[in-house]
Amino acid sequence: MRDLTPDRLRTDDAGNGLLLAPDAVLTPEGLMDHYAAVVAGDTFRAVGPAERLEREYPHLSAVRLPGHVLMPGFVDAHHHLTQSFGAALAFGEPSEIFRRVWVPLEGALDEEAVYVAAKLAALESLRGGFTTVAEAGSRAPVDVELTAAATRDAGIRCVLGLVCNDVDGDTDSTLAGAEKHLARYGTEELIHPSLAVSVPEAASERTLRRTARLAAEARAVVQIHVNEHLAGVERSLVQHGLRPLEYLYEVGALGPQLLAAHATLLTPRELTLLADSGAAVSYNPVASAWKGNAVAPATAMAERGIRFGLGTDGTRGDGFRLAEAAEFAQRLAYGLATGDSSCGAGWTWLEHGSGGGADAVGLAARTGRIAAGAAADFLLVDVSGPETALSWDLPWELVRRGNRDQIAAVFVAGRLRLWRGWPVDWDGPALVRRAVGLAEEVMRRAPVTRVHPTSMEARTRR
Known part of the structure; x- marks a missing residue:
């Protein structure tokens, strides 16, 4: 994955889509090893064994994702x-x-x-x-x-x-x-x-x-x-x-x-x-x-x-x-x-x-699963680190040991939205800086009443 760039995770201008081949895919039937998914437009066109999808979609060059799991967002x-x-x-x-x-x-x-x-x-x-x-x-x-x-x-x-x-x-x-x-x-x-x-x-x-x-x-x-x-x-x-x-x-x-x-x-x-x-x-x-x-x-x-x-x-x-x-x-x-x-x-x-x-939330027919016809809303999660590499039961491990630092990519409606924690098509850090300034202005005019002191004030009182 070190040589993988965000550009490789974008569909081409002809709309041919992506064939993603991670180590495993978390499907509604469970965690499937050696599965792949084809993303076309805003949906999954196909999900199944990687070898079969590579035969059925020979015009797509598989993007191999060793050490990663593709799971629903x-x-x-x-x-x-x-x-x-x-x-x-x-x-x-x-x-x-x-x-x-x-x-x-x-x-x-x-x-x-x-x-x-x-x-x-x-x-x-x-x-x-x-x-x-x-x-x-x-x-x-x-x-x-x-x-x-x-x-x-x-x-x-x-x-x-x-x-x-x-x-x-x-x-x-x-x-x-x-x-x-x-x-x-x-x-x-x-x-x-x-x-x-x-x-x-x-x-x-x-x-x-x-x-x-x-x-x-x-x-x-x-x-x-x-x-x-x-x-x-x-x-x-x-x-x-x-x-x-x-x-x-x-x-x-x-x-x-x-x-x-x-x-x-x-x-x-x-x-x-x-x-x-x-x-x-x-x-x-x-x-x-x-x-x-x-x-x-x-x-x-x-x-x-x-x-x-x-x-x-x-x-x-x-x-x-x-x-x-x-x-x-x-x-x-x-x-x-x-x-x-x-x-x-x-x-x-x-x-x-x-x-x-x-x-x-009323979107069962649209999202929440990795399956053909569903919206391509999904994550690529790095499970090669010390938290999850020695895996005996990956779903349990993702619940108890997973963290957001392991999320390599976030896709919504078939488009790569975040890569390594930041947006790929707009300036996330600039938004954060603007939010800091605006929040200070809002708090000066908001008549908020707190019961508990700040943590440092509470420490001083003790």
């Missing part, structure tokens, strides 16, 4: 792209920081800041192996197209949420905006429209029902924060006499179109509601550790056939560390108490970090 099932300027503000803070941190921060963003913040988050995600992110909706007072433009320009696939809260607003205009949003991005290559409600009590019953129907008709998802914190569960009980998922079921908003973010603190009945309705969950293990009250019972959801993906919630854009956190959190929260030393056997977290995530 990770799917971040829950992100807040416009919060990237304040990602570290959550450290050490008690739960439910949206009132003190996120609402003031996003309210202080202007158009340039929204674009730069979203593109910065997209760059971090690509560097961490994510080829798709689900943006749960921003409170910034600007057109959502700025977030779309940022992800489009960065080269990442985005499920773009439009916030449809209407408790304090006009329901008719909210629903009209939802229909317009679904139509506006309905035919884009990289932008996939979605609707969003912050929490169930932020929208009227009419809007919850109607957004569910609109999304189902458009084959899109409605993203709603559900059971993220104990306070949210208790607010629902006080206001409606029902827990959040029970309330969504009661008003007719629970179904396959729902993407429930977090879904911790689930009762047996709520697990049954999820299983019976076909709703999906974004399991966000790092967010649970950093700012939550509980860990979603993901192994129980997997056993019951509940659809779920893995989400960062904007904590850190590293797919391998997210997969490791998903397994680690399950083992601490549930496995230790039951003697479950496997907790998903490794493959669960890779699968739900890619194909399962694509299904959860």
Whole structure:
């Protein structure tokens, strides 16, 4: 691979495509040694044994990738792209920081800041192996197209949420905006429209029902924060006499179109509601550790056939560390108490970090797998280093020992987007420098309130 350059990973002007021949390919059927993949346009034309594909495509010169695995890109099932300027503000803070941190921060963003913040988050995600992110909706007072433009320009696939809260607003205009949003991005290559409600009590019953129907008709998802914190569960009980998922079921908003973010603190009945309705969950293990009250019972959801993906919630854009956190959190929260030393056997977290995530965000037919006809959203991962070279069970090793430094190349829609951690067709370092300056300006005017001091201040006090 030392002599491999980004130019060798680009399709030619005639559109003949690429024949990539790594040591192994991670397919929906498992890890396949001596497999290859043909990329043509934005999709996989063929995936199969390398010898066979080289015979069937003699006009393509195989790009040999010794010591590498070709695997699906990770799917971040829950992100807040416009919060990237304040990602570290959550450290050490008690739960439910949206009132003190996120609402003031996003309210202080202007158009340039929204674009730069979203593109910065997209760059971090690509560097961490994510080829798709689900943006749960921003409170910034600007057109959502700025977030779309940022992800489009960065080269990442985005499920773009439009916030449809209407408790304090006009329901008719909210629903009209939802229909317009679904139509506006309905035919884009990289932008996939979605609707969003912050929490169930932020929208009227009419809007919850109607957004569910609109999304189902458009084959899109409605993203709603559900059971993220104990306070949210208790607010629902006080206001409606029902827990959040029970309330969504009661008003007719629970179904396959729902993407429930977090879904911790689930009762047996709520697990049954999820299983019976076909709703999906974004399991966000790092967010649970950093700012939550509980860990979603993901192994129980997997056993019951509940659809779920893995989400960062904007904590850190590293797919391998997210997969490791998903397994680690399950083992601490549930496995230790039951003697479950496997907790998903490794493959669960890779699968739900890619194909399962694509299904959860409504893109199962498009991405999340290495297969003929699927979008060519994939990673080339170097497994020749000391972390994974002595391999006995590579999927497990990728979960527990893999890291983003091993990602040699990131492809989205058949195009090479990142090489060795940086974009190949736009200036990543320049964006980072601009983000540093803008973030300082935004923080000076954002009325953010923190409870916990900075780490050095806390050290001084002790």
